[in-house]
Structures are given as C-alpha cells and as structure tokens.
Amino acid sequence: MVIKIQISVGVINNMKQHHTIEIFSANCPLCKHITDDIEIGKCKGCNQIIYNVNEMTNELKLKMKEYCIKAVPTTIIDGNIKVVGIPDFPWVCRDELYMKLKRDYGMNNNNKNNN
Numbered sequence: 001m002v003i004k005i006q007i008s009v010g011v012i013n014n015m016k017q018h019h020t021i022e023i024f025s026a027n028c029p030l031c032k033h034i035t036d037d038i039e040i041g042k043c044k045g046c047n048q049i050i051y052n053v054n055e056m057t058n059e060l061k062l063k064m065k066e067y068c069i070k071a072v073p074t075t076i077i078d079g080n081i082k083v084v085g086i087p088d089f090p091w092v093c094r095d096e097l098y099m100k101l102k103r104d105y106g107m108n109n110n111n112k113n114n115n
Helices: 009-014 030-043 058-067 094-104
Strands: 020-025 047-050 074-077 079-084
Touching: 020 030, 020 058, 030 047, 047 058, 079 094
Parallel strands: 020 047
Antiparallel strands: 020 074, 074 079
C-alpha cells in the first residue's frame, strides 16, 4: 500500500520552528528585565532555560566555557546565536527575528567568543 501526502509550500512556510533559549543571569535587575522580556515574547513551543550564575555548578561552568560567557545577561538561542546584554530589539517569537539574530549575532564553531 502506498500513501501519498501532499503538503503545499505555504503550509511548510507557515510551520513555526521552536527554539531553545538559554539565559545566563545573575538575577540582577538587568537580567530580570531580559528574562521577563523573553518570557513574554516567546511562543509556547519555545523552551526558556535560565541559568543562575550565583549558584555555580560544574555543569554550569562547563556550559559557560562552551559558550564563552563573560558577562550577564547573555542569551544563547539554539546553541548558535549569542546576544550579550540588553538587546535593542523587541523579543517577539517570529521567524524573521530569528533570521535577523542568526545574521547579526550568529556564532560559528570556530568563533563562539563573538559579541
């Protein structure tokens, strides 16, 4: 038995990709501001993880080393976008925003130290 499934290009283009958003925070007012903004702007499918650098663990140290975290707040999206500090754009979960972030704040494997 062969089942054919047809999906139009419009349907594929409207399928939203969900993201993992990791925030390195010290729970200071600036960090709280960014975590609140992202929580409000992200869609239900996106996963927000907040790492409190005041409660340092070996796992957190390794993750900070992996991403070259040197300041808070720093936001990592999908392991390949790095935004340090308070951004000058609104956090609204849209594919256009993530394309812009990848272009402007993208990390590559050879240079995770950018930003």
